[in-house]
Amino acid sequence: MFKLSFRPSASNDVQEIVNYYDKLEIRLTDVFLKELEDTLKHINSMPESCQKKLGDIRVSYLKRFKFGIYFKIYKKTIVVIAVLHTSRDPQIWQSR
Numbered sequence: 001m002f003k004l005s006f007r008p009s010a011s012n013d014v015q016e017i018v019n020y021y022d023k024l025e026i027r028l029t030d031v032f033l034k035e036l037e038d039t040l041k042h043i044n045s046m047p048e049s050c051q052k053k054l055g056d057i058r059v060s061y062l063k064r065f066k067f068g069i070y071f072k073i074y075k076k077t078i079v080v081i082a083v084l085h086t087s088r089d090p091q092i093w094q095s096r
Helices: 008-024 027-047 090-095
Strands: 004-008 051-054 056-059 068-074 079-084
Touching: 004 008, 004 027, 008 027, 008 079, 027 056, 027 068, 027 079
Parallel strands: 004 079
Antiparallel strands: 051 056, 056 068, 068 079
């Protein structure tokens, strides 16, 4: 297993998503967070099975929500760079 860490910008992405779902329906927030957790567990257990986007940056998509988790694998750490909605420009994480 790897150590999982989030860049501050990725943590901000998650907080913005949570704030949005909290305004719509609090139960959506719980479902989103559970699916995010499940996807992060998958990434942590099998990171190299996830699609390569550019260079060493990989992405794993949530199943029921249209978000991708962009991350990079280091020796013993996985760093989450961004959590972005699929309708957003996927290149946005490059500036991070």
